[in-house]
Amino acid sequence: MDHPNSPTPSPWAILRSTRRAIIAITMLLSLWILLVLSFMWIGAWGVATHGRWSTGDLCFFLALAGFVVSHSIVGWKMIQLVRALGKPGMESDPKDAATAFTAFWKTNLRAHAILWVWIVLLIAFTTLS
Amino acid sequence: MSTNIPSLRTAPQAAAIAYGARTSILPMAWAGLLVYAAFVGLWLAFVPFSLLYVWKEPPTEALKITTATGLIAILPYSLYGAWVFRKLLRCGRLLTPDGENLEEALSLHRQFWKHAPFLSAFSLAVVLGALLLAGGMSRIPKSYAISAEATHINHYSLGRSSDRA
Numbered sequence: 675m676d677h678p679n680s681p682t683p684s685p686w687a688i689l690r691s692t693r694r695a696i697i698a699i700t701m702l703l704s705l706w707i708l709l710v711l712s713f714m715w716i717g718a719w720g721v722a723t724h725g726r727w728s729t730g731d732l733c734f735f736l737a738l739a740g741f742v743v744s745h746s747i748v749g750w751k752m753i754q755l756v757r758a759l760g761k762p763g764m765e766s767d768p769k770d771a772a773t774a775f776t777a778f779w780k781t782n783l784r785a786h787a788i789l790w791v792w793i794v795l796l797i798a799f800t801t802l803s
Numbered sequence: 804m805s806t807n808i809p810s811l812r813t814a815p816q817a818a819a820i821a822y823g824a825r826t827s828i829l830p831m832a833w834a835g836l837l838v839y840a841a842f843v844g845l846w847l848a849f850v851p852f853s854l855l856y857v858w859k860e861p862p863t864e865a866l867k868i869t870t871a872t873g874l875i876a877i878l879p880y881s882l883y884g885a886w887v888f889r890k891l892l893r894c895g896r897l898l899t900p901d902g903e904n905l906e907e908a909l910s911l912h913r914q915f916w917k918h919a920p921f922l923s924a925f926s927l928a929v930v931l932g933a934l935l936l937a938g939g940m941s942r943i944p945k946s947y948a949i950s951a952e953a954t955h956i957n958h959y960s961l962g963r964s965s966d967r968a
Contacts, residue, residue, distance in 0.1 A: 685905040686817070688913055695916035702923040709927070772817035779827035786831070 686768040689775065693759045700752045707745055714738050729803050733796040740792045744785035751778040818902025821909075828895035832888050839884035846878050868936060876932065880925050887918045 683691075714735060721731050751774075758764070758774035853870045890911050897908035 772820035779824040783827040
């Protein structure tokens with residue numbers, strides 16, 4: 675481990691310098707969520723005004739809802755990571771940042787795994803019904 | 804070694820905590836890498852297919868737009884995505900319980916996050932472009948039909964294979 679006064683940056687200083695990029699991706703993630711939410715509203719409005727809900731429409735709607743829920747949870751974990759990286763004295767006591775780092779990646783994997791299982795189940799249900 | 808310096812006391816514990824992310828980072832990195840590698844494979848398959856289609860059928864405006872978009876946007880996007888996720892894969896592999904390569908791992912993690920916004924913005928542009936393209940293409944048969952009806956042009960002369968069946 676590097677001494678805090680060593681010229682080379684410590685691993686935790688490197689992690690801290692990632693903060694701005696994580697903020698940028700969090701903002702882009704919220705744009706994605708807004709885009710998908712607008713698709714959901716446009717789709718729901720179209721179905722409501724021009725016809726009835728078919729099984730396919732409902733499954734597509736639920737898949738988009740799954741995307742919104744999973745990415746909102748990932749976004750929340752990203753915000754927690756950003757907050758942990760921004761704490762004063764993080765580099766001298768990096769336990770909280772390391773915990774937030776691990777929690778983010780675990781949640782990210784779980785959310786994506788659940789989302790894809792959900793989408794595959796919806797496709798299977800639509801195909802079989 | 805003195806344990807009065809907080810970083811010397813907590814850093815090994817923090818490295819051990821960060822190691823817990825390895826089992827989550829590696830599957831995510833492999834999934835991203837495989838998705839973008841599949842895009843590269845699809846692009847490689849798309850080029851001969853589109854050339855074959857152009858050879859067999861007269862190129863329509865829609866085909867020209869699709870081919871141009873595919874050739875220009877998809878390959879650099881896919882290669883960039885694979886390159887970015889390779890960084891995450893290397894980061895995951897370097898995470899160890901003792902934090903021996905933590906500096907290099909977190910440096911690669913930083914590089915991944917530095918490129919991730921560009922990749923996400925690129926993905927957003929590709930999705931919006933594909934939606935606009937799909938919207939434009941869905942209007943083409945209708946406009947052809949209207950123009951054919953108005954000008955009494957035979958559908959066969961417009962090169963639409965769907966009308967030949």
